[in-house]
Amino acid sequence: GENVEQHPSTLSVQEGDSAVIKCTYSDSASNYFPWYKQELGKGPQLIIDIRSNVGEKKDQRIAVTLNKTAKHFSLHITETQPEDSAVYFCAASSPGEVSGGSYIPTFGRGTSLIVHP
């Protein structure tokens, strides 16, 4: 099955700095890579996603890059703000071999981002 590794587990930055979180995946059939932000006491919320037919996607201060050859993808947050402090999860999914193509996402272990004012 798919295995997703995520680094770092904790990231501390000053307000205004950039933050980068990296993930690798093992299943070359994976073709959908979402990123989720989880605030304390809440469920993860999708912040950006990318499919395998593009190498980069940007939405205001956040961007995701994908390198299918190396099987890694990264989340970039620029001009960080205290409200960006949260746990971020990457995930990867593929059609899979069960349930007729289930696309069940496999998640990384999360990165706790702390933005200091």
Added chain:
Amino acid sequence: GAGVSQSPSNKVTEKGKDVELRCDPISGHTALYWYRQSLGQGLEFLIYFQGNSAPDKSGLPSDRFSAERTGGSVSTLTIQRTQQEDSAVYLCASSLDRGSPLHFGNGTRLTVT
């Protein structure tokens, strides 16, 4: 609009008791997922429902865990004879169809004493 709703938000139970966790997905979403999140850990897949297809139960950790989805909507996750290691946050998510982004509820925090 209404998001994914989970109840209860918190549940404390004694070891050996059975518990039921409920999930109301977003209306019209055909796919429903259950994940478990232990302290400081990632999201561990438990079970997946897609339309009227047989559920994918490959993530259930033991036969004490079961889930059903009635009428293609509400789902219930049942844990029988709870153990202390079952303590975790149980997250439910739904998506429009397979391959679409997941929308998560806020989870049920289960504590087994």
